Amino acid sequence: MLKTKTGILSLLTESDFISGAELAKQLGVSRTAIWKNIQKLKEDGYNIIAVTNKGYKLLETSDRLNETLLRAEIEKSELFETLIYKKTIDSTQNHAFRILDQHDGNIVIVSGHQSQGRGRFKREWLSPEAAGLYMSLVFRPNISNHNMIVFNLFMSLAISETIRETAGLNSGIKWPNDIFINDKKVCGFLTEVISTDNIVDTIVCGVGINIKQSEETQKLGTATAIRDELSEDHFDVNHFIGILFKKIEFYYGKFLSEPFSTIKEHWLEHAVIFNRELKITTVNETFKGKALDITDEGYLVILTDDHNIHKVISADIEI
Template identity: 30%
Template structure:
């Protein structure tokens, strides 16, 4: 751990109390000069650190993304994460894929303050702004069969809604497959991809990525998105930090994994779905269909009853809902 990381972790642990430079130097076995240099570097990065000649230093709550801030908010039941925080990324999904190729370990998390070329499902771009969103991807190495892949996307959606509901007390809904909505507007998109081992026929790597509109003001969205998208704090100042939300999302995600094979999360997913009971239009293998979304099965697939009473099973990788309308 670098000197700056050690100093930041200690300041965060001590907050909101002051800690003297001498005590910090003793605890970390560093010189007072090293402490002073690290604190100045942290201030330049945007961390709010107040100082008093008599009391020392105090860390103020600031929304600067940091591996240290995320780790401090992780629960003991959550596995140790290998966390990389980037100022900017073309795409954290691409970063995670490269990490997989380079042999990075299970539970590798990559977080960026902004994505220069963010991509959602089916290669669709989405809006990104520095300091106002959460853009992250997790590398998992599950060694499971392809039939179990769908569970990861469903679990992730439930984990995100649980974290948002717990920390911000918002009412969230899920648009199948994994878009999170608040008050009829999209606040989060989730994307999952698998990499397989040809010889074993198993999934060697799973990458789960997401983009969350955190504190983007409603008027800052492009005009074409203002009626479709929102953020967790579209008007008011955030009551939590991005680090806290990131950590809670993964706390909830691993809590569900630790409870498997129990599948209570599936019922929670169904209850939060605003697609069920609605008329949906979609395209599958080049053919357009319309029907009523009647259920979500145990694989996370959407079951749609067409007008001729036949059913179509829709998996996340092959279709996209083009419209959702109330049934008449």
């Protein structure tokens, strides 16, 4: 049924009006199946009209995330082979690890709600229903452990660029893997790996993006959502998802083939950590200072308040 839904959506997008008979012919299903699937698309939020002697017409795409939209994007992807969609789940990250041995290729796991969403340092990631994009991306890179140091830098740029392009908002990167808008967090991601003999076999990257504000996230005071930052209510989720997967595919390809130095200047344009006082917490210590630079290897260079230079590779940063 999902293939029929994505097929109908594709044909409606390409056409002005198209008849049920023509849809059935091109997709190789019955006209009854066409009608049933169009009703499902309407339930997903797509505004589709039927006009006698003309057929069906798509007036407006859905304004919310749904499986049809996601599957249509994955079908076009040259990077991802499998989509797993769950209306609700404990954690897409947990589920990714549960099903790794069932799939060989790159996978996208998405859920409309997480009951136990998690971020870095075992923090909870609030994942209210229908409020955000909660997904885990599974990659099979076969690279050296050392190369993983810059993975988050490529990924953060893909997400920040997507928000800027699709929403026109001045999003920025808080090293190493948070995206901010107006000094509030709109996205975070968690990267975990499986490696053998210093070779990374699998990357599992959990991503949470707040699309619209919820009561839970609003109470935090430190979080925001894309729609809340817009001056108008309309936000094209379809366009956002399409660009996001294109950006992820583009920057993942660069990550595998090019050093961080090739995108470093562009990354610095998106960074929000420079020229301000920071609190840095590593595994061993906490100190205050200012970020001076980021090295080609991905280390953040910090000048501490007591005038010492630290090179930090893994830390929690508070602005």
